[in-house]
Amino acid sequence: MVLRNPRREVEMPGPLTVSALLERLDVNPESVLVIQGDTLVTRDARLSDTDVVEIRPVTSGGAA
Amino acid sequence: MLDIRRHNAAFCCDHFLKHCGEQVRRAIKDHDMIGAGDRVVVAVSGGKDSLALWDLLLGLGYVPDGLYLGLGIGEYSDASGHAARAFAHERGLKLHELDLAADFGYDIPSAAAATHRAPCGACGLSKRHLFNAVAVEHGYDVVATGHNLDDEAAVLLGNVLRWEAGYLGRQHPVLPASAGFARKVKPLYRLGERETAAYCLLRGIDYQVEECPMAEGNRHLGYKEVLNALEDRSPGAKAAFVFGFLDRAHDRFTDDAGAEREGLQACVVCGSPTTSDVCAFCRLQERVGSRADQPR
Numbered sequence: 328m329v330l331r332n333p334r335r336e337v338e339m340p341g342p343l344t345v346s347a348l349l350e351r352l353d354v355n356p357e358s359v360l361v362i363q364g365d366t367l368v369t370r371d372a373r374l375s376d377t378d379v380v381e382i383r384p385v386t387s388g389g390a391a
Numbered sequence: 392m393l394d395i396r397r398h399n400a401a402f403c404c405d406h407f408l409k410h411c412g413e414q415v416r417r418a419i420k421d422h423d424m425i426g427a428g429d430r431v432v433v434a435v436s437g438g439k440d441s442l443a444l445w446d447l448l449l450g451l452g453y454v455p456d457g458l459y460l461g462l463g464i465g466e467y468s469d470a471s472g473h474a475a476r477a478f479a480h481e482r483g484l485k486l487h488e489l490d491l492a493a494d495f496g497y498d499i500p501s502a503a504a505a506t507h508r509a510p511c512g513a514c515g516l517s518k519r520h521l522f523n524a525v526a527v528e529h530g531y532d533v534v535a536t537g538h539n540l541d542d543e544a545a546v547l548l549g550n551v552l553r554w555e556a557g558y559l560g561r562q563h564p565v566l567p568a569s570a571g572f573a574r575k576v577k578p579l580y581r582l583g584e585r586e587t588a589a590y591c592l593l594r595g596i597d598y599q600v601e602e603c604p605m606a607e608g609n610r611h612l613g614y615k616e617v618l619n620a621l622e623d624r625s626p627g628a629k630a631a632f633v634f635g636f637l638d639r640a641h642d643r644f645t646d647d648a649g650a651e652r653e654g655l656q657a658c659v660v661c662g663s664p665t666t667s668d669v670c671a672f673c674r675l676q677e678r679v680g681s682r683a684d685q686p687r
Binding site for chain 1: 394
């Protein structure tokens with residue numbers, strides 16, 4: 328799986344839900360989008376061993 | 392496709408895009424943000440919020456121009472500028488461009504070094520000053536910025552923690568026009584960051600995904616982290632915080648905001664409205680220039 332910011336690849340045993348993945352990585356679901364292949368997916372989507380998943384942070388750092 | 396728990400809903404692509412348009416339409420209508428015939432300029436950074444905003448306003452029938460400010464933050468700014476230009480070019484839109492280094496003799500890294508303060512302060516100051524200055528110079532009625540629900544919640548939290556009464560009085564989706572100031576509006580204030588990012592993804596808008604390297608660890612990000620922790624446990628917390636403030640508390644601070652705007656005069660250097668002889672932007676320029684002139 329591909330994570331951004333910092334960009335890295337991790338091995339994660341599937342199948343598991345998006346929620347479970349984020350919990351294992353200690354990532355708050357409110358701070359990211361999860362993209363399975365090229366499809367945006369919800370928390371209950373199931374991910375398999377062979378999926379390429381991007382966990383894209385959405386939080387902008389600039390102050391108002 | 393996307394679950395938004397505060398709405399107790401998961402959206403398919405079409406309905407999500409419709410949802411975003413409706414939230415912006417409602418924000419504009421509820422707060423009289425843009426009147427018939429108003430000329431609008433969108434402050435564009437190349438990031439998800441400003442490009443989503445520009446696209447949403449186009450979808451609602453407005454024809455705003457864009458304004459991009461080069462901040463001089465290395466590859467990050469290069470990529471941001473590229474995203475802004477590509478968006479404008481692909482749609483035949485007008486994009487004004489300024490560059491801090493080329494036009495004003497400094498950039499954000501040098502400003503941070505000269506002031507010994509976090510770069511976000513110099514960045515915000517520069518943007519606010521120049522967005523308004525360009526709007527006034529070119530006769531725009533409205534400056535639209537991409538501040539979203541998460542931004543407003545984080546700023547509100549900071550203002551409340553410190554009981555910054557003047558800032559609380561000025562925190563609103565619309566800052567009306569006044570002498571030397573164009574109207575400033577935040578049409579995205581009802582949409583969260585996940586939504587604006589998802590909007591860009593689903594609309595095929597290439598935006599600057601990487602975070603600003605100079606923002607890492609800043610207070611604003613810290614507030615967002617806390618608020619997202621709350622939101623995860625209690626969906627709707629951020630919206631309740633911001634919308635509740637606007638509905639039931641904002642008016643209690645407007646006198647404090649008004650007091651801060653009294654006594655505005657023209658800056659002796661650039662003519663922009665300021666409470667002192669020289670405005671903060673010109674003082675920053677002077678300070679960075681002074682440091683640049685000092686022997687190493």
